[in-house]
Amino acid sequence: MSRVNARSLLHAFGLLVVLAFALFPFYWMVSSSLKDQTDLLASPPVWFFRPTLSNYQAIFADQAVTGAVLNSLIVASATTFLSVLLGTPAAYALARFEFRGKADLWFWFISNRMVSPIVLALPVYVLSRQVGLLNTYWVLILVYLTFNLPIVVWICTDQFRSIPRDLEQSARLEGATQFDIFWRIYLPLGIPGVAVSAIFAFIFSWNELLYALVLITSQSLKTAPVVATNFMSGYELPWGKIMATGTVIVLPVTLFALVVSRHMVRGLTMGATK
């Protein structure tokens, strides 16, 4: 008994260490956003301080930040929605149909993620300028879509493959169309994979800095990560505002992940067979 207790204590301690390591930056960001400039720059650091919301008041008064968060929300939501909309039928086809060029198509999807984004930045910029997409939501949505679609296809194909074929055949026997089978069986049962890939797509689009920096120059269309870095110019580094902006940026994506992760349960197909 005591040995079991000692072991679980050790486990708990190990988990705490890992947790502290992972969460400390967040703590530092959030706590810094609540300090004034004096406390922030104090050395050694102040652990107990009088929290202030002045940094938040400052950034929310700044239209650039609120606008940027809104821009990010629009771009990330649209990208996520389109990735799932286009990616899940593609994944279903790759998971369950045999057709010519299937292996090549699969590799092409994956290879899109093998290229480092920066390699494509210049060509994409030139291309976007020529078709007149610079400084629009669409240019970011389309670029993010090309990066996110492979992830969605990849994860969902795997997820759909794990669904017993008997379900599809039974449905076919009962008169379900191909679309019925996708919509009523594969999509609901593939929810864990769809949720995971949606989280990936959203986080990627939300965090992306490089393309957002290159393709959007108009102040009113800038996304949150770009605006956060904008503080880092001039002679002064307003750490409090940067940290407050960081906190505001992290919040929606965390909420999204929390909500969606409820669907990431395993064993959803339990009870289908046997």
Added chain:
Amino acid sequence: MKPFLKLDTVVKRYGSIDVIHGVSLEAAKGEFVVFVGPSGCGKSTLLRMIAGLEEVSDGDISIDGRVVTGVAPADREVSMVFQSYALYPHMSVFENIAFGLRMAKMGNAGVTERVNEAARILQIEPLLKRKPRELSGGQRQRVAIGRAIVRHPKLFLFDEPLSNLDAELRTQMRVEIAKLHRALGVTMVYVTHDQVEAMTLADRIVVLRAGLVEQIGSPTELYDHPANLFVAGFIGSPRMNLIPATVTAVGPGSVTLASRAFTGGSLVAPAPAAAKLEVGAPVTVGLRPDNLTLGAAQPILELTAELAENLGGSTQIHASAPDAPVIAMIANGRPPVQPGERLSVGLGGGRIYLFDKDGLAV
């Protein structure tokens, strides 16, 4: 009479490999047909071809006078119960059963009525709101059957539906399927590798091996008159004892056979087709374990007991004989048989089966 289900030299080919070699068979309306055979014999493939889930490479399938070879599965008016049940895990029992009706765009009132009717027949009314994962194996089986009967199909297909259940439940469900067949009067095709299921359920059994039909007939026909050694060995439990022997004399209606396993080295077996046999030809003698009796007045086998298994009401004895594989017999009660004991065994009932050198029944 016009056959209700007809398979006309049906072939299934994967690339250049034939897995079903031209199977032909007919079933009358309301008949219970069982496909039986060892794993890999093509029985499930054949069933799936009837369902339309596997393409037919050659030949034709017709249901109720209509050729359905190229018809989509849903338009064949067949229902199938899968070995895995294939219940939709995210839907309630009600929605599982209703799925086919909803696909057929039936109105809500009609769906409710039909689902309730099926649930009543299968006694699963209290389960309708549950999800499949909240059901036991037997309950899932009932839901799978409910899903099949709710559509009022012309033909029921069962693909080893009981193989995932424990022995007791299997017996119980077997009886229920037989009752269901009687109540609905619908033609059923049932696939199993379990010869007990085949014997008890079937009006007619189709014995398959390696994509070929070995024999078609009623359970009694197959048991009493197996066409060949394979069917003889497959139907009946425990398996028929097969003893190699040689023909020493051919008389009118009987043959004399020689083997060291027989009492006195020889055995006279009645054989209406004895004239087909020649003196000196090798044959196989078949004796059913439940036909053999201990201490008979006219023994036919001289055996050495190896093992006696107490089955409660009866005893299964394994014994050896020179020039023969281990011979099994079922004895009534609990005869005190010791290993090594000499046994004189006679034929208590049934008959002596004879097979020629090609394994065909004589």
